[in-house]
Amino acid sequence: MVADDHFSLFDLPARFDVDVQALERAWRAVAAQVHPDRYATASPAERRVAMQWAARANEAYRQLRDPLLRARYLCEQGGVDLQTESNTAMNSAFLMQQMQWREMLDDARHDPAVFATLETELGEARRQMRDTLATLLDERQDYAAAGAKVREWMFVEKLAQELAAARPTD
Template sequence: MNYFQLFSLPAEFSIDQNSVAHCYRELQKQYHPDKFVMLSDAERLTAMQKSTEINDAYQTLKNSCLRAQYLLLLAGFDIALEQKTLQDTDFLMQQMEWRETIESFTQDDEDEIEAFAENIQQQVNDLESTIEQQLVAESLEAAADSVRKLKFMLKLQTELEQLEEKLFD
């Protein structure tokens, strides 16, 4: 059973996160290992495995990048462990510029950091929209490239958040 089936959702990129969270809580109520403490070792092991599967599914479905990778995997296109790099030189150059910008920020740049963060969030939103369209069109190679870009953008967001904590806490 795949994660979408487990959560009774269509295998689509765009899913209702409230439904994911609600279903997760309901499944955990049903399969939480603490409910099986008085049963046999085999039954406890089965409950623990099911609970782990539910947790893995939830982490995957609530994260746009992991969800896109999982949809690609379901379509027979596994990019999780690949070593392939992006061939988009414009994006690679843009990556370098973004990293240099982050490295140049100081405590005096609070407004610029906020604007930069908004720009990066817009880039993430645009990539998620592109990925959704590519998956619907079954353009798997293009979707895989977009997922690689999204991974970078999400990592960039994390680095920016860490910089903000360092500068302003």
């Protein structure tokens, strides 16, 4: 079994807009081929290789089934170093939106109406980011712009996690 990247491992086109059902079927087929139980009576080296392939298939599947991780992977495959730990540069409109959402998060801790509004806005932001990334990655192959959008989406996901943790109690 030879595969240069996650998509070729599953014989899928390298696209952001992936057919999730085809991915699931392909992962199951690959997982069945390399499952360590199939190599129980094989040599230690063959068992080790099967475990490595199974781990690789599982990690590839984990990354490709999650839209944000898939976008990150495609950007990295396209030569973009996302520098997620050190690159915090974002456009000014998104920075202003971040500040507004942060203020809403503070209010949402005590106000269910603000909580619901922020939850809705973050859901819409996610949808817009998925749509934008599909265009940037699949149609334009603009990995640099997609990388900037991925960093924004990572912020949205972090904020959504904080919002979930701050859910008001009744």
